[in-house]
Amino acid sequence: MAELIAKTPCAGLLPLEGGAVAVTEVVPEAMTLMAPFNGREAAFSDALKDAHGMATPAPKRATGREGARAVWFGRGQVMLIGARAQTALAGHAAQTDQSDAWAAVRIAGDDAEAVLARLVPMDLRQRVFKRGHTARTLLGHMTTSITRVGDDAFMILVFRSMAETLVHELQTAMKGVAGRRGA
Amino acid sequence: MRITCPICGERDRREFYYVGDAVLLERPDPEAGEAAWDDYLHNRDNPAGDTRDLWSHEGGCGAWVVVTRNTVTHEVLATELASDVAADLREARP
Numbered sequence: 470m471a472e473l474i475a476k477t478p479c480a481g482l483l484p485l486e487g488g489a490v491a492v493t494e495v496v497p498e499a500m501t502l503m504a505p506f507n508g509r510e511a512a513f514s515d516a517l518k519d520a521h522g523m524a525t526p527a528p529k530r531a532t533g534r535e536g537a538r539a540v541w542f543g544r545g546q547v548m549l550i551g552a553r554a555q556t557a558l559a560g561h562a563a564q565t566d567q568s569d570a571w572a573a574v575r576i577a578g579d580d581a582e583a584v585l586a587r588l589v590p591m592d593l594r595q596r597v598f599k600r601g602h603t604a605r606t607l608l609g610h611m612t613t614s615i616t617r618v619g620d621d622a623f624m625i626l627v628f629r630s631m632a633e634t635l636v637h638e639l640q641t642a643m644k645g646v647a648g649r650r651g652a
Numbered sequence: 653m654r655i656t657c658p659i660c661g662e663r664d665r666r667e668f669y670y671v672g673d674a675v676l677l678e679r680p681d682p683e684a685g686e687a688a689w690d691d692y693l694h695n696r697d698n699p700a701g702d703t704r705d706l707w708s709h710e711g712g713c714g715a716w717v718v719v720t721r722n723t724v725t726h727e728v729l730a731t732e733l734a735s736d737v738a739a740d741l742r743e744a745r746p
């Protein structure tokens with residue numbers, strides 16, 4: 470019988486280090502997209518709080534912490550990242566298991582902002598994009614979700630099929646930034 | 653060109669996809685007759701001046717946005733959520 474081997478989206482591509490930046494793969498135990506039903510937003514938020522200890526994030530915000538986050542994911546959508554969605558949420562939102570659908574990476578270091586500034590057409594500097602802030606935007610040509618998870622760290626999600634492109638884009642930008650620093 | 657998404661804030665134009673004239677939100681009643689439907693489907697103004705378009709914030713939050721802009725100066729004058737505009741239109745209906 471065939472032996473199936475599960476590979477993570479960035480297997481063989483990460484980790485990556487260069488200049489003052491390190492990129493590592495994040496492998497959440499589960500990712501579940503939640504779309505609260507019309508009129509059930511408050512009930513959903515209560516259920517999320519009971520089940521996972523975090524409220525529904527407002528638009529452009531993420532709640533929770535490393536290991537279990539609720540990330541605003543566009544209009545009427547929240548991505549539960551890390552924790553496996555508990556059945557108590559079932560009556561309140563349409564849920565899709567997207568655990569294998571996204572490549573997730575963490576980019577951290579003094580130049581993480583400078584690297585992303587070359588790739589993302591929005592201001593991600595800390596004074597406007599603080600810890601717990603999140604955005605749906607573009608990275609190069611890819612749609613992405615970017616969340617600030619630390620003073621010098623971001624979590625980036627792109628479609629799994631784009632993992633290699635993401636790493637290539639980050640690597641190129643990292644080389645450029647390191648070059649400018651004379652590193 | 654920058655467009656202010658009512659949800660995400662001011663974003664680069666490349667995050668948005670142009671969909672068409674905002675008159676698309678004013679779909680006639682199914683029984684409105686051929687003339688009304690012909691007009692809705694095929695006839696568009698082509699103003700040198702202010703115009704209202706539907707844009708999709710597809711590289712962002714996914715919202716449909718009504719953008720009022722000037723075709724001569726390229727100035728973006730206003731943005732509103734298409735869902736809000738559509739709700740107002742429904743309310744205004746007799």
Ligand SMILES: [Zn+2]
Nearest residue numbers: 657660709713
């Ligand atoms: Zn938006």
